[in-house]
Amino acid sequence: MFQPRAALSRRRLLAAAAALGLAPAPPALGEAPLRTRARIVIIGAGAAGLAAASRLAQRLDGAEITLIDRRREHLYQPGLTLVAAGLKDAGYVTSATRDHVASRVMLIEQAAAEIDPVGRSVTTEAGGRVSYDYLVVATGLQLDYAAIEGMDVARIGRDGLGSVYAGAEQAAATWRAMSDFADRGGTALFLRPATEMKCAGAPLKYAFLTDDVLRRRGTRGRAELVYNAHNRALFSVPIVAEKLRMLYADRGIRVNHDHVLRAIDPGRRIATFRTPQGDQELGYDFINVVPPMRAPAVVRNSPLAWRSGPFAADGWAEVDRFTLRHARFPEVFCVGDVAGVPKGKTAASVKWQVPVAVDHLVATIQGRESPARYNGYTSCPMITRIGRAMLVEFDYDDNLVPSFPGVIAPLEELWITWIIKEIGLKPTYLAMLRGRA
Amino acid sequence: MKDLEIWTLVAVFQEMLGWAVWPIAAFCVLAPLGLAIVLLHDRGIVAGRMLRAELLGLLGGVVAVTAMFAVTSSSPADLGGPIDWLLAIVIFAAGGIGTAIGGYVAMGLLAAPRAPAPAHIDVGRAGRAALGQGEATLP
Numbered sequence: 062m063f064q065p066r067a068a069l070s071r072r073r074l075l076a077a078a079a080a081l082g083l084a085p086a087p088p089a090l091g092e093a094p095l096r097t098r099a100r101i102v103i104i105g106a107g108a109a110g111l112a113a114a115s116r117l118a119q120r121l122d123g124a125e126i127t128l129i130d131r132r133r134e135h136l137y138q139p140g141l142t143l144v145a146a147g148l149k150d151a152g153y154v155t156s157a158t159r160d161h162v163a164s165r166v167m168l169i170e171q172a173a174a175e176i177d178p179v180g181r182s183v184t185t186e187a188g189g190r191v192s193y194d195y196l197v198v199a200t201g202l203q204l205d206y207a208a209i210e211g212m213d214v215a216r217i218g219r220d221g222l223g224s225v226y227a228g229a230e231q232a233a234a235t236w237r238a239m240s241d242f243a244d245r246g247g248t249a250l251f252l253r254p255a256t257e258m259k260c261a262g263a264p265l266k267y268a269f270l271t272d273d274v275l276r277r278r279g280t281r282g283r284a285e286l287v288y289n290a291h292n293r294a295l296f297s298v299p300i301v302a303e304k305l306r307m308l309y310a311d312r313g314i315r316v317n318h319d320h321v322l323r324a325i326d327p328g329r330r331i332a333t334f335r336t337p338q339g340d341q342e343l344g345y346d347f348i349n350v351v352p353p354m355r356a357p358a359v360v361r362n363s364p365l366a367w368r369s370g371p372f373a374a375d376g377w378a379e380v381d382r383f384t385l386r387h388a389r390f391p392e393v394f395c396v397g398d399v400a401g402v403p404k405g406k407t408a409a410s411v412k413w414q415v416p417v418a419v420d421h422l423v424a425t426i427q428g429r430e431s432p433a434r435y436n437g438y439t440s441c442p443m444i445t446r447i448g449r450a451m452l453v454e455f456d457y458d459d460n461l462v463p464s465f466p467g468v469i470a471p472l473e474e475l476w477i478t479w480i481i482k483e484i485g486l487k488p489t490y491l492a493m494l495r496g497r498a
Numbered sequence: 499m500k501d502l503e504i505w506t507l508v509a510v511f512q513e514m515l516g517w518a519v520w521p522i523a524a525f526c527v528l529a530p531l532g533l534a535i536v537l538l539h540d541r542g543i544v545a546g547r548m549l550r551a552e553l554l555g556l557l558g559g560v561v562a563v564t565a566m567f568a569v570t571s572s573s574p575a576d577l578g579g580p581i582d583w584l585l586a587i588v589i590f591a592a593g594g595i596g597t598a599i600g601g602y603v604a605m606g607l608l609a610a611p612r613a614p615a616p617a618h619i620d621v622g623r624a625g626r627a628a629l630g631q632g633e634a635t636l637p
């Protein structure tokens with residue numbers, strides 16, 4: 062008699078876990094650690110690097126695990142949007158990298174300057190050489206502000222110049238600029254780069270949030286909001302793009318297609334967009350600049366980068382999209398934003414990718430095959446106003462893969478989804494860094 | 499694998515609540531235990547106390563929902579679909595039941611030393627008991 066109820070509650074728990082981005086992962090915990098003397102180097106102590114270090118430390122006994130990253134301040138990037146909406150202060154997204162490093166993992170506080178996958182070594186900026194048997198590349202991506210002519214990151218927060226992506230302080234400064242704009246009204250410009258990017262929903266969310274703040278202040282009638290899409294669609298997943306088109310129409314957010322920011326004049330408040338008809342200048346009172354994104358130079362200029370195809374120009378790492386194993390160097394795995402795969406540049410993707418890559422790495426040490434696969438799972442709680450969001454989750458094939466089918470509708474603006482984003486995401490992220498989620 | 503997902507959830511709640519996770523867990527274990535002890539001691543439900551606990555529970559439910567809105571910078575106007583209403587009801591119920599049980603146990607424990615075995619009375623007099631005119635036990 063108790064069996065069905067127990068099974069049901071377990072299913073509910075699983076569903077709840079999945080909704081928080083805890084979707085199924087291959088076995089990791091619970092089994093006895095594997096004894097090995099393998100030397101494993103991880104480049105980058107961000108979301109993916111820290112999670113990989115924790116998982117490897119759990120699964121391996123005696124391995125020499127070394128993390129390389131100069132950055133001492135860890136950035137919980139999904140929180141930047143909340144900072145830039147005035148809902149959290151900058152401290153919400155920052156913590157000490159060291160506090161997340163698993164014991165038995167060595168941290169070298171330097172940047173990696175060169176990767177030699179043939180000689181199996183990494184050279185640090187100080188010139189030290191670290192040899193490895195297995196390498197995990199988790200460098201994230203590089204925000205290429207310099208590619209926008211006239212852009213000056215130091216001016217963020219002044220003259221209506223915002224950029225949520227630039228960092229914690231810059232997100233807080235963006236909030237001040239947006240808030241000033243919301244008091245006065247005028248024209249606000251939103252945009253995204255034509256490159257691959259992390260959390261492709263973030264620029265869209267920020268337009269929704271600005272609209273909401275204007276409405277709350279009673280100044281929406283005095284403002285025009287314009288979103289500049291880089292191509293013909295608002296989002297890469299067609300069904301989501303269509304829903305967003307309807308919501309933008311509902312909110313009165315105008316959309317320009319095929320507009321890519323090329324230059325900006327912060328003093329005169331003019332943004333120049335590349336369009337099929339030639340350059341177009343648009344004046345603004347507020348702008349949220351989202352820069353082009355590419356692989357960090359250490360990967361872009363290494364033999365690990367794609368050499369042809371759509372991911373070659375920006376130097377993304379050439380990995381198998383299902384295992385994250387490098388196509389030409391089987392002892393190398395590239396996880397997180399740096400991976401040259403069609404989707405997956407979110408922390409929620411990292412949560413899936415890391416256990417898969419780690420399982421393949423451990424399986425290789427053991428001399429077995431791992432069945433673990435990453436299906437492109439990408440998740441982005443699309444905030445549509447303060448208090449509501451849509452839980453958009455999809456895979457490589459543009460399928461929606463809702464964690465709560467029939468319970469939390471992916472394309473509905475819901476409070477529960479907002480709750481997940483507001484209070485569920487950060488604890489899940491932190492648990493992921495510890496290898497516990 | 500079976501237990502792993504549960505430990506994942508525990509890990510997430512630990513990160514979410516910090517040190518508060520242990521007092522909350524302790525409350526979840528101790529409150530029903532306390533309720534059992536009080537019920538056994540009184541050999542039934544004390545109606546007046548129950549009513550006061552329920553009123554307290556109502557307040558607890560309202561506080562829980564209000565706190566959720568406050569913590570998440572949202573408002574009742576943000577409830578967008580049936581699942582949102584369900585969530586709000588679940589939060590209300592959790593806050594309400596928790597406070598009611600806690601309140602009942604606390605009142606029971608406070609009353610325990612001075613009240614020997616309370617008199618058994620019929621349901622009709624429960625109302626008077628609620629007005630504070632003595633405690634009534636429902637058989």
Ligand SMILES: Cc1cc2nc3c(=O)[nH]c(=O)nc-3n(C[C@H](O)[C@H](O)[C@H](O)COP(=O)(O)OP(=O)(O)OC[C@H]3O[C@@H](n4cnc5c(N)ncnc54)[C@H](O)[C@@H]3O)c2cc1C
Pocket residue numbers: 104105106107108109110129130131132137138139140141142171172173174199200201202225226259260263357359396397398399406407408409410411440441442
């Ligand atoms: C505004 C914004 C909103 C977002 N919203 C969401 C969201 O709602 N949901 C979601 O799931 N995701 C979201 N994301 C995306 C998510 O934060 C990233 O996908 C995730 O952090 C990727 O993890 P990563 O480890 O690959 O990169 P990162 O976390 O960026 O870490 C990369 C690390 O590598 C280090 N590094 C770089 N170069 C070197 C080098 N040469 N040597 C050594 N170390 C190096 C860096 O210092 C850094 O510590 C958002 C991102 C932004 C910016």
